[in-house]
Amino acid sequence: MKAIVYHKAVPVKYEVDVFVAGGGPAGIAAAATAARKGAKVFLAEGQSCLGGMGTAGALGMFCALTDGKNFVASGVGSEVVGRLDAAGGLAPGLSKENPFVTMCFKPETLKRVYEEMLVNAGADFTFHTTLVDALVADGVVQHVLCAAKSGVFAVKAKNFIDCTGDGDLCAMAGAPFEKGDAAGRMQPGTLCSVWSNIDWEAADAAGHGIWGQSAHLPKAFKDKVFTVEDPHLPGMYPAGERLGHGNIGHTFGVDGTDERSLTQALIHGRKLLIEYARFYKEYLKGYERMELAATGSLLGVRETRRIVGDYVLCLEDFKRRAVFVDEIGRFGYPVDLHAATPNQADAKKFEEDFQALRYEAGETYGIPYRSLIPKGLSNVLVAGRCVSSDRYLQGSLRVMPGCYITGQAAGMAAALAAATGVSSRHVKPEILRGALRAVGAYVPEHP
Numbered sequence: 001m002k003a004i005v006y007h008k009a010v011p012v013k014y015e016v017d018v019f020v021a022g023g024g025p026a027g028i029a030a031a032a033t034a035a036r037k038g039a040k041v042f043l044a045e046g047q048s049c050l051g052g053m054g055t056a057g058a059l060g061m062f063c064a065l066t067d068g069k070n071f072v073a074s075g076v077g078s079e080v081v082g083r084l085d086a087a088g089g090l091a092p093g094l095s096k097e098n099p100f101v102t103m104c105f106k107p108e109t110l111k112r113v114y115e116e117m118l119v120n121a122g123a124d125f126t127f128h129t130t131l132v133d134a135l136v137a138d139g140v141v142q143h144v145l146c147a148a149k150s151g152v153f154a155v156k157a158k159n160f161i162d163c164t165g166d167g168d169l170c171a172m173a174g175a176p177f178e179k180g181d182a183a184g185r186m187q188p189g190t191l192c193s194v195w196s197n198i199d200w201e202a203a204d205a206a207g208h209g210i211w212g213q214s215a216h217l218p219k220a221f222k223d224k225v226f227t228v229e230d231p232h233l234p235g236m237y238p239a240g241e242r243l244g245h246g247n248i249g250h251t252f253g254v255d256g257t258d259e260r261s262l263t264q265a266l267i268h269g270r271k272l273l274i275e276y277a278r279f280y281k282e283y284l285k286g287y288e289r290m291e292l293a294a295t296g297s298l299l300g301v302r303e304t305r306r307i308v309g310d311y312v313l314c315l316e317d318f319k320r321r322a323v324f325v326d327e328i329g330r331f332g333y334p335v336d337l338h339a340a341t342p343n344q345a346d347a348k349k350f351e352e353d354f355q356a357l358r359y360e361a362g363e364t365y366g367i368p369y370r371s372l373i374p375k376g377l378s379n380v381l382v383a384g385r386c387v388s389s390d391r392y393l394q395g396s397l398r399v400m401p402g403c404y405i406t407g408q409a410a411g412m413a414a415a416l417a418a419a420t421g422v423s424s425r426h427v428k429p430e431i432l433r434g435a436l437r438a439v440g441a442y443v444p445e446h447p
Helices: 023-037 074-087 107-119 168-172 202-206 214-222 258-283 315-320 344-356 391-397 398-418 431-436
Strands: 012-021 040-045 059-061 102-104 124-126 131-137 140-148 152-161 177-179 193-194 233-240 246-247 293-294 304-307 327-332 365-368 380-382
Touching: 012 023, 012 140, 012 398, 023 040, 023 074, 023 107, 023 152, 023 398, 040 152, 059 258, 059 398, 074 131, 074 398, 102 233, 124 431, 131 152, 131 168, 140 168, 152 168, 152 233, 168 304, 168 380, 214 258, 258 293, 315 365, 315 391, 327 398, 380 398, 391 398, 398 431
Parallel strands: 012 040, 012 152, 040 124, 152 380
Antiparallel strands: 059 102, 131 140, 140 152, 177 304, 193 246, 193 293, 233 246, 327 365
């Protein structure tokens, strides 16, 4: 590949205490928390709305906001749910009644909730603003470059938080990362969708509601409904009285850090929904008259980079319900590591792990602050699905409530660092833990 050297003076458009890259659930939590603590915050979001997969990605469902006894995503997470509830944004079906399993919501309402939270917190943000590069000296990020409709500009900040989901800022700054399994394979993506004219009462009566949909796949495979026989069907969930969220179909082999791969996955994902429409209409009750209303403008990417931090949270930590002196929260969602291929052996391994690697009510593992600190960088934190962990723990922590927990902690740590003049690496864990408790975070005292 040929290369050119390009020089251009760009304006420093913002000088802030905390820069947040990405406005998904981790970025929302980070920016709101830091701004409320008194930090001057600027957040850059590449999409046309805040929320990531929960909004632009059309996935109207939270996983495991609680551990069955405690609201582990408390603080920002409980605030989001409360605001959604007050605005009529919780969808029917599995909702407040059983939050240990899942909670369905209306993405359009969530967009407004997130915007109100950041505006009221005093955090500045812009849409259609893409991170381009990071300028680093001796492990300290000096500026980041962003591109927007107004052109390329720089942001100077005391502390930077990577909430891109893919670890883009950290990778640009030179932090080490891991990606996929030993063969480089990653979890498949999903192009989520919204469907209209679903009779949920008929679906539930036939056992084809939220659960039980995948039981009919073998008959459809026999009838050659699908081009690729994918035995894993997360399913269709209520989005309204006659609306459904489709977390259906996998785009195998996608690399969310490669725009060519993403393009091909989006094209394939849209074609794939034609096959799933036939399956739901012909093999399941309640879906006979369903119509595709929309697909997400953002592909659901489950896994790309995992930034290597001062501590790598691992499967053994999950198994031993780990407790850390510097933990900034606890979580208990099962290991949900979607099979990298549609073959039966990989699908069986997914099912075995998903059933075996789960907790009883009230059980959780700790998330250490060190997993938010990228190796080699002194004023950068990472939050969301790309924090420092192995593949198994990433399969648990990657969901939206986990992003709230790590984002909230990163935002608080960055604000404390800016206020005291220390690097984010040197924020004292006991001070951080106390500050998080003060804003309602679930950070238990150690036994």
